[in-house]
Amino acid sequence: MTKQYWVGEFYVDLSRNQITQNQQPQVVAPKALSVLTYLAQKQGEVVSQEVLLSKVWPETVVSPNSLQRCIAQLRKALGDDGKEQIYIKTHSKQGYSLECQVKWLSDSEQVPVQVDTDSSKHHVAPANHEHASPNAVVYLNKKRLLLFILVILCSFVGAHFARQDEPQLFSVGEIRALTASDGKEFASIYSPDGNYIMFHRFSEEECVNNIWAKNLTTKQEHKLTEHIDSYGSHSFSPDGKELVFIRTMNCEKPITQKKCYQLMSMEFAKALKAPQPMNILLECKNSEIRSPHWLNNNNIALLQRESTQWQLISYSPDKNESRIIHNVTDGNIIYYDYSPKDDLFAVISIHADSQHYIETLTSSGELLSSNPIIFTPEARRHINVYANFSPIKDHLIFSTGRQFFTLSFDGTVRNVSMPLDQPAFSPSFHPDGSKALVIKGTFDFDIAAIPFTELSKAHNKLDDYIVARSTMSDNTGILQPGGSLLALSSDRSGEDQVWLYDGHTTIQLSNFPIDSDISAMKWSHDGTDLLVSVNNQLIQLQLDGKQTQHHTQHPIIELLHWDKTGHIALAFANVRGTKKLMEYDLKTNEAQLLTDKRVNWADKSEQGQLIYTDHMDRFWLSGAIEAEQITALNGYGADEQQFIIKENTIFGTNNKRELWSYNLINGALKILGKLPSNFSNISDIDNEKIVIRARISAKKEVVELVMK
Known part of the structure; x- marks a missing residue:
């Protein structure tokens, strides 16, 4: 032909x-x-x-x-x-x-x-x-x-x-699935000798995980930890004998933060024979730590945050002391990686000029290079860059989902073609550079609309209340004011898009580009259009699909409130690498910082009062001079949960999955019922029903990319 x-x-x-x-x-x-x-x-x-x-x-x-x-x-x-x-x-x-x-x-x-x-x-x-x-x-x-x-x-x-x-770009010759279970795997790395892979296996029911190892020759898997818990990313000692990782837990007596962090270690060889107890190297009750890397000098590098700024530190287990390796004045560190081969740090940060930078440092903290990152249009849509060292000299590699990019030490970003049909996290390479590990897979979340009168039934038969069913991740579902439509964000077409559901048919409204990320959306009060926070921008969508971009001074992390008539948007924004609660005038593009506190959620009441929760999940009501704590809601905040304000009433859930309401006028607090065990978060609510996001299944597995 x-x-x-x-x-x-x-x-x-x-x-x-x-x-x-x-x-x-x-x-x-x-x-x-x-x-x-x-x-x-x-x-x-x-x-x-x-x-x-x-x-x-x-x-x-x-x-x-x-x-x-x-x-x-x-x-x-x-x-x-x-x-x-x-x-x-x-x-x-x-x-x-x-x-x-x-x-x-x-x-x-x-x-x-x-x-x-x-x-x-x-x-x-x-x-x-x-x-x-x-x-x-x-x-x-x-x-x-x-x-x-x-x-x-x-x-x-x-x-x-x-x-x-010029360096040669990657070419993948083979893709091998290394894990296959009902659990969800993530945080995969190779052992220093390349004979094992380490990964976390997550329990959907308990929302915690165990640390596992797999022998790449015998294919035998070993559970290393005695008890399931909340473990973070891990790193090997230079000789491969010990493993270090971070455990997150609720503080017994919270003072400045709800979560406490322990730097743990275990002997790898012993753990291969039987799950082992862990040694506590370091405990943080007033600061957060993450991303441990064991250095060639036997110190452990960590990111540490007090208040809002992250800094790179080096901790000595032998001396039980730490020192700052690197921080950014009037900016923030986003991510870092360490190369044992070159004894080198690569740090991704945002500086005072609001630009992303790639910086290289020695293990002692000597700055070798600092260059602004020159993004391609596809890579620019994403705020944070999580780039790891690669076999290509002076180059890192990172992923935005199904697209991969190289990042050179001079700040140049180039597209890499990799044959993946599902989103994957940034690769972690084998010590010899011949192959790499990625976490690949999808989540299945559905939107359910449950009448208040049937909450007890939905606890056992959630399937009866699912709307617009798909096998992909359906996220936010919000009810049209004065109408019958449900707007939802979903990647059912392969990309995260906005959809409209009329009770019978689901129609795609938006046409955002590949690897788009919708963080939130809000209806206008008259139900004629939507404002969507997507790819760090605010996009206004009309019901005929026409769209208008609203330019803001900062990249938008999440839209929280929209007053179309007053041209006001309340949003979390990335301000020089730090999440800030900002109010934007979409007509004049003026921005106002509303509080210096670390905020988890915020919205406005019918009277325009600002209500927000802080990092301790305490509720605050803005006032003429200072914010007032809503003490009646102490203990009613839940980890990583969103809340909804309708007609001067706050609706939310606690850690027991109980749905509650609090009237801002008379202070009445009521428990309305209990939500299903696979409940994820509240999406919307009206006088008759609650719309929730339900977790159906999650498939994440460790995949090995073999280079040509």
């Missing part, structure tokens, strides 16, 4: 994986072009998902998300926004069709490569893009052929020498 054809005004060249319009080629993934080609063969006909999956991925089991991503790539290449659907049309519950005219080229009409002598690059240059007749095709004569060969030779030689200076 021909490898070149026209779709409307777009020239498709399968031999080069390109779609060209007006001599501007775009490289498109081969599978996406295979989907387009099959639709072109069936031009005007509706082709089901099942048929497309069987034709494009024969004898291969893939999820419908792979097809949906191909459709999204094609629509982007064809300039089709997915709403008007001029080229590729979606037929609900039926499939897809290609609606525009297709012209197949015969062998004599095939368009050759034309050389651009100014740019010294070869590209496809179709002649008359309406008909592409044989007379319009320009063939290379002998002179042009010689010129073409000369250019190719020069390009080859130039590329050869350029490759001596």
